[in-house]
Amino acid sequence: MTFARDQWYVAAFSNEVGRDLLARTVLGEPLVFYRTESGAAVALADRCVHRRYPLSESRLDGDTVVCGYHGFTYDPSGACVFVPGQQRIPRTARVAAYPVVEQDTLVWVWIGDRDRADASTIPRAPWLGDPRYTTVRGMAPLDARYSLLVDNLMDLSHETYLHGGYIGTPEVANTPITTEVDEDRGVVYVSRHMDDAECPPFYARSTGIQGRITRWQDIEYHPPCLYVLHSRIAPQGVYPPAEGDDDQAFHAEIVYAITPSTAHTTYDFWAVARDFAVDDESVSEYLYQSNHTVVMQDVTALNILERVITGEPERYQELSINIDTGGLAARRLLARMVESSTVEAPR
Structure with a gap:
């Protein structure tokens, strides 16, 4: 690697x-x-x-x-x-x-x-230091290669199955995505817009919304390190009232920094910045504990996957589908970066 x-x-x-x-x-x-x-x-x-x-x-x-x-x-x-x-x-x-x-x-x-x-050239995550937002954060080491975490975050359909009861609902996996790549800037954009979705506990308990929601997930990945999920939700039927107008939405800027430690270990830095209930410590504590649980579910799954891949090299061939377009674009940009500065990774 x-x-x-x-x-x-x-x-x-x-x-x-x-x-x-x-x-x-x-x-x-x-x-x-x-x-x-x-x-x-x-x-x-x-x-x-x-x-x-x-x-x-x-x-x-x-x-x-x-x-x-x-x-x-x-x-x-x-x-x-x-x-x-x-x-x-x-x-x-x-x-x-x-x-x-x-x-x-x-x-x-x-x-x-x-x-x-x-x-x-360092990409920005200004919400993390913006006094109009409140941020919770943490870091989880993975015993897995960093490319597995990139794949994980670029395809959020796994929320439905791995993070049910926290952040996942059926609509996440069942809603098609759009993918765009800015070749000049080297950025991958993946969007999933859900007009009528179940409100997961992560947002129901933190915003107080009852019932169905409109939910938007807009990803920006700036390889190799910075990933931002612009998450916006509102009660179903009121958002957005007009194109580009989302004043009635709750905003969460979910930031991951994906840093390779070694060829088979990774630092997973995560942060959730919100523009609602900014002074409510109970919301901060809930979002910290909930997102920490979600991150550790990913850690467990990716550590398992790393052991499988390491123990069975070249035995199985991957099958990619429509939901993988963002992850495949990210792989391509990462490969281009590696080619421009190739050094063998210490084991």
Whole structure:
């Protein structure tokens, strides 16, 4: 399996990175994250050059990381600034430092060629930091390759079967989708519009809607990492009153950052931002617990699928149908990215 390295990936939520050292592995690269005393986020290779001791198991001294094994000390640029027992610091005594950008409460890291790291190409999720929205969030590690999570999120028909009783209803699987691909921007759009649908508990309990609903699911996938589901619901028959007018709808912006850790493990960062009941803590708690359950149902299913695929390579051939058009388009764009920066994924 190969990764698209010359791309931005989410390594953490902003509130995870602080004055405690945080270990994350992204695209097979062990990293350590922390904040300088001025608040800037730093990402360094998580291995001391001396005996490969993890810097994440070490300590901060001001803005420097002091290796917890033999005391080699590194500044935010990755340069070694102290070696125990001698004045001379070897020329090669440095660890890699990686470009980091904080945007929309997400910490993005660039693993590839530094000269190609353009922060303006990072896709946006502005609702996560918008005071008009309230957001719940979490992260679930998968013991499965990241492409399986991409497939999962691009085809929401599985909600009917895997997430019944939470977010799925019969209409999700039974409603046809439309798929568009913006080849220039490299974005896949998948839409499912349900004019008369059952209201799942996820929305019935959080919005108070009783009875049937109009429900729209509009997906944007910005490969390789960012996925946004624009979810809009309203009581059936009142939405939308006019084309483009959805003032009577409840809006939930459901964001996933899909970050490969290794060839067979993935970080599943998720967030649900809403523009309703923004001050109601009970709604926040319900949506957090409900979405966490949904995510863990996906984790369980994808971990099973990873074991099947790994244990039975090339034994079965996939069959794709109409609902897979978005996922197949995503695969094609990901393959194009991999071709432009091909490096074997560490196992």
